[in-house]
Amino acid sequence: MEGFKKFLFKGNIVDLAVAVVIGGAFSALISSFTKGFIDPLLALLGGQPNLDSLTFTINTTVFPYGLFLTQLVSFVITTAIIYFLVVRPMMSAMRRMNLSTDEKSCPDCLSDIPLAASRCKFCGTVQQDPNVQLPTPSTG
Known part of the structure; x- marks a missing residue:
């Protein structure tokens, strides 16, 4: 039981829990950004505001590929934001501070x-x- 307590109260597990919560909130933020701004921009270009409704049918089976496209756009936006607003500034700060x-x-x-x-x-x-x-x- 003592080992389990040490594991639970280690700083790394708390950091991980905080990261998961912040990641979930960040994901919700990006999803709302995609639905509020990117979908309307795609509608201006392609004519359909909501990619979720895009489907194709083979025999009687419906394939909702629009759901995948929406998640793909959200993923690309999320990774771009993380790279340009988190990773690049951190790398730049580390270079300036001579942290190798x-x-x-x-x-x-x-x-x-x-x-x-x-x-x-x-x-x-x-x-x-x-x-x-x-x-x-x-x-x-």
Whole structure:
């Protein structure tokens, strides 16, 4: 039971829960943006304001492909917004602050050190060169 409590109260699980809630709210926001602005723009171009009603029929089976198109438009808009309003500004801020993602963790002290380092600057542990492959033991 003690291990379960530690798991529940770890910061990562709380962060994940918050991310899921914010993601759901963001998804609803994008869906309403799609229905309120993108669908009318598509109606100006294509003549049909609501893609959800687009279907085709084979024999007596109806395929509502408009539902897929609506979700596809929503997905593209969501990913574009996340990229341009979250990812790119974060990458730019990291570059300005000289925060490098070219680091690895030392296996002994778990400190972040440059990828090219041959020794850990904190504990002095010799680091394996990622470009050098160690020989595999032969069975013979």
